[in-house]
Amino acid sequence: MPVAKGLFTLLAGTAAVSGKLGDSTGENSLFQSAANKGAQAPYVVLHLVDVPPAAHSQDGPSGLQNGEIQFDSYAADAPTARALSQSVRDTLKNFSGALSEGTQIEFYEVTMDSDEGYEQGGSGYVFKSLLRLRAFFTESGE
Amino acid sequence: MTIAIPGYGSKLQLQNGSAWLTVAQLRKLAPTGDGSKQNMLDQTNILTPGNACAPLPGRVDAGELDLDGVLSPQDSSQLTLGQLHYAGTLVSWRVLLSDGITVWSFQGFVSTYKPFDDITVAKAVAFAARLRLWGPLTGPIGTV
Numbered sequence: 001m002p003v004a005k006g007l008f009t010l011l012a013g014t015a016a017v018s019g020k021l022g023d024s025t026g027e028n029s030l031f032q033s034a035a036n037k038g039a040q041a042p043y044v045v046l047h048l049v050d051v052p053p054a055a056h057s058q059d060g061p062s063g064l065q066n067g068e069i070q071f072d073s074y075a076a077d078a079p080t081a082r083a084l085s086q087s088v089r090d091t092l093k094n095f096s097g098a099l100s101e102g103t104q105i106e107f108y109e110v111t112m113d114s115d116e117g118y119e120q121g122g123s124g125y126v127f128k129s130l131l132r133l134r135a136f137f138t139e140s141g142e
Numbered sequence: 143m144t145i146a147i148p149g150y151g152s153k154l155q156l157q158n159g160s161a162w163l164t165v166a167q168l169r170k171l172a173p174t175g176d177g178s179k180q181n182m183l184d185q186t187n188i189l190t191p192g193n194a195c196a197p198l199p200g201r202v203d204a205g206e207l208d209l210d211g212v213l214s215p216q217d218s219s220q221l222t223l224g225q226l227h228y229a230g231t232l233v234s235w236r237v238l239l240s241d242g243i244t245v246w247s248f249q250g251f252v253s254t255y256k257p258f259d260d261i262t263v264a265k266a267v268a269f270a271a272r273l274r275l276w277g278p279l280t281g282p283i284g285t286v
Contacts, residue, residue, distance in 0.1 A: 057168055
Protein backbone atom coordinates (compact mmCIF):
# COMPACT_ATOMS: atom_id res chain seq x y z
CA MET A 1 0.00 0.00 0.00
CA PRO A 2 1.56 3.30 -1.08
CA VAL A 3 0.72 5.14 2.14
CA ALA A 4 2.92 2.73 4.10
CA LYS A 5 5.88 3.34 1.81
CA GLY A 6 5.40 7.05 2.11
CA LEU A 7 5.30 6.85 5.90
CA PHE A 8 8.46 4.75 5.95
CA THR A 9 10.24 7.39 3.88
CA LEU A 10 9.00 10.12 6.19
CA LEU A 11 10.08 8.29 9.35
CA ALA A 12 13.45 7.28 7.90
CA GLY A 13 13.99 10.89 6.91
CA THR A 14 13.23 12.25 10.36
CA ALA A 15 16.34 12.30 12.51
CA ALA A 16 14.37 11.98 15.76
CA VAL A 17 13.10 8.61 14.54
CA SER A 18 15.89 7.30 12.34
CA GLY A 19 18.42 8.00 15.08
CA LYS A 20 16.60 5.52 17.28
CA LEU A 21 16.26 2.76 14.67
CA GLY A 22 18.63 -0.19 14.53
CA ASP A 23 19.13 0.61 10.86
CA SER A 24 18.94 4.36 10.47
CA THR A 25 18.11 4.02 6.76
CA GLY A 26 14.92 2.20 7.76
CA GLU A 27 15.67 -0.62 5.34
CA ASN A 28 15.94 -3.24 8.08
CA SER A 29 14.03 -1.42 10.79
CA LEU A 30 10.75 -0.32 9.19
CA PHE A 31 8.27 -3.02 8.19
CA GLN A 32 4.67 -3.47 7.21
CA SER A 33 2.55 -6.15 8.93
CA ALA A 34 5.51 -8.23 10.21
CA ALA A 35 9.22 -7.77 10.78
CA ASN A 36 11.54 -9.52 8.37
CA LYS A 37 14.17 -12.00 9.42
CA GLY A 38 17.26 -10.05 10.25
CA ALA A 39 15.35 -7.06 11.51
CA GLN A 40 17.68 -4.72 13.35
CA ALA A 41 16.22 -3.64 16.69
CA PRO A 42 15.00 -1.17 17.57
CA TYR A 43 12.48 -1.42 14.75
CA VAL A 44 8.93 -0.42 13.89
CA VAL A 45 6.16 -2.55 12.37
CA LEU A 46 3.30 -0.65 10.77
CA HIS A 47 -0.21 -2.08 10.50
CA LEU A 48 -3.08 -0.58 8.56
CA VAL A 49 -5.68 -1.52 11.15
CA ASP A 50 -8.76 -0.17 9.44
CA VAL A 51 -8.64 2.28 6.57
CA PRO A 52 -12.03 2.42 4.86
CA PRO A 53 -13.25 5.24 2.62
CA ALA A 54 -14.20 8.30 4.65
CA ALA A 55 -17.63 8.50 3.03
CA HIS A 56 -19.98 6.70 0.71
CA SER A 57 -22.57 8.24 -1.55
CA GLN A 58 -24.64 7.34 -4.58
CA ASP A 59 -21.48 8.00 -6.57
CA GLY A 60 -19.55 5.32 -4.68
CA PRO A 61 -16.85 5.33 -2.01
CA SER A 62 -14.72 8.43 -1.58
CA GLY A 63 -11.05 8.50 -2.50
CA LEU A 64 -10.50 10.08 0.90
CA GLN A 65 -9.85 7.39 3.47
CA ASN A 66 -10.32 7.71 7.22
CA GLY A 67 -8.25 5.16 8.97
CA GLU A 68 -6.37 3.90 11.94
CA ILE A 69 -2.71 3.08 11.58
CA GLN A 70 -0.76 1.18 14.21
CA PHE A 71 2.96 1.48 14.87
CA ASP A 72 4.54 -1.26 16.98
CA SER A 73 7.95 -0.20 18.24
CA TYR A 74 10.25 -3.02 19.32
CA ALA A 75 13.53 -2.80 21.23
CA ALA A 76 15.69 -4.84 23.57
CA ASP A 77 14.33 -2.97 26.59
CA ALA A 78 11.12 -1.19 27.42
CA PRO A 79 12.48 2.37 27.76
CA THR A 80 14.08 2.17 24.32
CA ALA A 81 10.88 0.84 22.77
CA ARG A 82 8.92 3.64 24.45
CA ALA A 83 11.35 6.30 23.28
CA LEU A 84 11.09 5.07 19.70
CA SER A 85 7.29 4.98 19.90
CA GLN A 86 7.21 8.52 21.29
CA SER A 87 9.40 9.79 18.50
CA VAL A 88 7.08 8.21 15.93
CA ARG A 89 4.08 9.74 17.72
CA ASP A 90 5.62 13.19 17.91
CA THR A 91 6.63 13.07 14.26
CA LEU A 92 3.21 12.06 13.00
CA LYS A 93 0.50 13.21 15.40
CA ASN A 94 0.27 16.69 13.89
CA PHE A 95 1.65 15.85 10.48
CA SER A 96 -0.30 17.17 7.53
CA GLY A 97 0.97 17.15 3.99
CA ALA A 98 2.20 15.07 1.08
CA LEU A 99 4.20 11.89 1.46
CA SER A 100 7.00 11.06 -0.94
CA GLU A 101 4.89 8.72 -3.07
CA GLY A 102 2.07 11.24 -3.48
CA THR A 103 -0.32 10.38 -0.67
CA GLN A 104 -1.90 13.40 0.97
CA ILE A 105 -2.29 12.65 4.67
CA GLU A 106 -3.49 14.44 7.75
CA PHE A 107 -3.19 12.85 11.19
CA TYR A 108 -5.75 14.05 13.69
CA GLU A 109 -5.99 11.74 16.68
CA VAL A 110 -3.91 9.50 18.91
CA THR A 111 -6.23 6.63 19.81
CA MET A 112 -3.84 4.35 21.68
CA ASP A 113 -0.41 4.76 23.22
CA SER A 114 0.71 1.96 25.52
CA ASP A 115 3.47 -0.43 26.54
CA GLU A 116 2.79 -4.03 25.68
CA GLY A 117 5.45 -5.92 27.62
CA TYR A 118 7.82 -8.29 25.90
CA GLU A 119 7.57 -11.08 23.38
CA GLN A 120 9.83 -13.53 21.62
CA GLY A 121 11.81 -11.89 18.86
CA GLY A 122 14.09 -13.36 16.22
CA SER A 123 17.04 -13.47 18.61
CA GLY A 124 15.76 -13.23 22.17
CA TYR A 125 13.05 -11.15 23.75
CA VAL A 126 11.93 -7.74 22.52
CA PHE A 127 9.84 -5.14 24.29
CA LYS A 128 7.00 -3.48 22.45
CA SER A 129 5.27 -0.11 22.61
CA LEU A 130 2.04 0.24 20.73
CA LEU A 131 0.83 3.44 19.07
CA ARG A 132 -2.35 3.96 17.09
CA LEU A 133 -3.07 7.12 15.12
CA ARG A 134 -6.06 8.12 13.05
CA ALA A 135 -5.63 9.98 9.78
CA PHE A 136 -7.47 11.15 6.72
CA PHE A 137 -5.52 10.36 3.58
CA THR A 138 -5.90 10.18 -0.17
CA GLU A 139 -3.50 7.94 -2.02
CA SER A 140 -2.03 9.01 -5.31
CA GLY A 141 -4.33 8.27 -8.23
CA GLU A 142 -7.55 8.37 -6.20
CA MET B 143 -39.47 -14.54 -5.09
CA THR B 144 -40.01 -10.99 -3.89
CA ILE B 145 -38.59 -7.87 -5.47
CA ALA B 146 -36.41 -5.32 -3.73
CA ILE B 147 -34.05 -2.66 -4.97
CA PRO B 148 -31.07 -1.06 -3.23
CA GLY B 149 -30.86 2.62 -2.47
CA TYR B 150 -27.37 2.66 -3.95
CA GLY B 151 -27.46 3.75 -7.56
CA SER B 152 -30.42 6.11 -7.24
CA LYS B 153 -30.15 9.66 -8.51
CA LEU B 154 -31.73 13.04 -7.86
CA GLN B 155 -31.64 15.32 -10.87
CA LEU B 156 -32.78 18.85 -11.53
CA GLN B 157 -33.60 20.33 -14.87
CA ASN B 158 -30.97 22.72 -16.13
CA GLY B 159 -32.13 24.06 -19.49
CA SER B 160 -32.66 21.03 -21.68
CA ALA B 161 -30.30 18.86 -19.63
CA TRP B 162 -30.71 17.05 -16.33
CA LEU B 163 -28.09 17.77 -13.71
CA THR B 164 -27.43 15.03 -11.16
CA VAL B 165 -26.88 16.19 -7.60
CA ALA B 166 -23.43 14.77 -6.89
CA GLN B 167 -22.53 12.50 -4.02
CA LEU B 168 -26.02 12.23 -2.67
CA ARG B 169 -26.20 10.03 0.42
CA LYS B 170 -29.82 10.20 1.49
CA LEU B 171 -33.12 11.25 -0.03
CA ALA B 172 -36.29 10.86 1.99
CA PRO B 173 -39.76 12.41 2.18
CA THR B 174 -40.35 14.26 5.42
CA GLY B 175 -43.18 13.30 7.74
CA ASP B 176 -46.02 11.51 5.99
CA GLY B 177 -44.77 12.32 2.51
CA SER B 178 -47.51 13.23 0.09
CA LYS B 179 -50.59 13.93 2.15
CA GLN B 180 -54.23 14.48 1.35
CA ASN B 181 -55.98 17.12 3.38
CA MET B 182 -59.11 15.55 4.82
CA LEU B 183 -61.96 17.97 5.50
CA ASP B 184 -64.44 17.05 8.18
CA GLN B 185 -67.88 17.37 6.62
CA THR B 186 -69.60 15.45 9.38
CA ASN B 187 -72.81 17.11 10.56
CA ILE B 188 -75.98 16.27 12.39
CA LEU B 189 -77.47 14.82 9.23
CA THR B 190 -74.56 12.42 8.70
CA PRO B 191 -75.91 8.90 9.22
CA GLY B 192 -74.42 6.67 11.88
CA ASN B 193 -71.98 7.63 14.59
CA ALA B 194 -68.78 7.94 12.56
CA CYS B 195 -66.97 10.87 10.97
CA ALA B 196 -67.36 11.31 7.21
CA PRO B 197 -64.31 13.16 5.91
CA LEU B 198 -64.11 14.77 2.51
CA PRO B 199 -60.82 14.39 0.64
CA GLY B 200 -59.41 17.78 -0.25
CA ARG B 201 -56.24 18.77 -2.02
CA VAL B 202 -53.09 16.68 -1.99
CA ASP B 203 -49.92 18.27 -0.64
CA ALA B 204 -46.93 16.45 -2.09
CA GLY B 205 -44.88 17.50 0.92
CA GLU B 206 -41.11 17.84 1.24
CA LEU B 207 -37.99 15.85 0.51
CA ASP B 208 -34.91 15.92 2.69
CA LEU B 209 -31.59 15.23 1.07
CA ASP B 210 -28.01 15.10 2.23
CA GLY B 211 -24.72 14.07 0.78
CA VAL B 212 -20.97 14.11 1.00
CA LEU B 213 -19.75 17.64 0.43
CA SER B 214 -17.66 18.30 -2.64
CA PRO B 215 -17.03 22.00 -2.01
CA GLN B 216 -16.57 23.10 -5.63
CA ASP B 217 -19.13 20.83 -7.24
CA SER B 218 -21.54 22.83 -9.37
CA SER B 219 -24.56 20.61 -8.76
CA GLN B 220 -24.25 21.02 -5.00
CA LEU B 221 -23.63 24.77 -5.31
CA THR B 222 -26.63 25.10 -7.62
CA LEU B 223 -28.86 24.05 -4.72
CA GLY B 224 -27.81 27.20 -2.90
CA GLN B 225 -28.51 29.40 -5.91
CA LEU B 226 -31.97 27.92 -6.38
CA HIS B 227 -32.62 28.37 -2.68
CA TYR B 228 -31.70 32.05 -2.64
CA ALA B 229 -33.51 32.86 -5.87
CA GLY B 230 -36.67 30.99 -4.90
CA THR B 231 -36.67 29.31 -8.26
CA LEU B 232 -39.26 26.67 -9.06
CA VAL B 233 -37.55 23.89 -10.99
CA SER B 234 -38.34 20.43 -12.26
CA TRP B 235 -36.82 17.51 -10.44
CA ARG B 236 -36.75 13.78 -10.95
CA VAL B 237 -35.71 10.83 -8.86
CA LEU B 238 -34.28 7.89 -10.78
CA LEU B 239 -34.44 4.71 -8.75
CA SER B 240 -31.70 2.14 -8.90
CA ASP B 241 -33.71 -0.29 -11.04
CA GLY B 242 -32.85 1.99 -13.94
CA ILE B 243 -36.42 2.38 -15.18
CA THR B 244 -38.50 3.94 -12.41
CA VAL B 245 -38.69 7.71 -12.44
CA TRP B 246 -40.60 9.99 -10.09
CA SER B 247 -40.84 13.60 -11.18
CA PHE B 248 -42.12 16.77 -9.61
CA GLN B 249 -41.57 20.50 -9.35
CA GLY B 250 -40.26 22.15 -6.24
CA PHE B 251 -38.28 24.80 -4.45
CA VAL B 252 -35.12 24.38 -2.40
CA SER B 253 -36.72 25.48 0.84
CA THR B 254 -33.76 24.89 3.15
CA TYR B 255 -30.07 24.68 2.33
CA LYS B 256 -27.01 23.75 4.36
CA PRO B 257 -23.85 24.36 2.30
CA PHE B 258 -21.96 22.40 4.94
CA ASP B 259 -23.25 20.21 7.71
CA ASP B 260 -21.95 18.00 10.47
CA ILE B 261 -18.42 19.35 10.62
CA THR B 262 -16.72 17.07 13.11
CA VAL B 263 -13.09 16.11 13.46
CA ALA B 264 -13.39 12.47 12.49
CA LYS B 265 -15.94 12.57 9.67
CA ALA B 266 -16.24 13.71 6.10
CA VAL B 267 -18.20 16.96 5.85
CA ALA B 268 -21.76 16.75 4.55
CA PHE B 269 -24.23 19.08 2.84
CA ALA B 270 -28.01 19.07 3.13
CA ALA B 271 -31.14 20.62 1.68
CA ARG B 272 -34.90 20.27 1.71
CA LEU B 273 -37.15 20.43 -1.32
CA ARG B 274 -40.67 21.83 -1.00
CA LEU B 275 -42.74 20.16 -3.64
CA TRP B 276 -45.09 22.26 -5.74
CA GLY B 277 -47.95 20.38 -7.34
CA PRO B 278 -48.18 16.61 -7.54
CA LEU B 279 -45.75 13.76 -7.87
CA THR B 280 -45.73 11.90 -11.16
CA GLY B 281 -44.70 8.26 -11.14
CA PRO B 282 -44.79 5.13 -13.30
CA ILE B 283 -48.59 5.10 -13.60
CA GLY B 284 -49.19 8.83 -13.64
CA THR B 285 -49.92 11.54 -11.13
CA VAL B 286 -50.44 10.56 -7.53
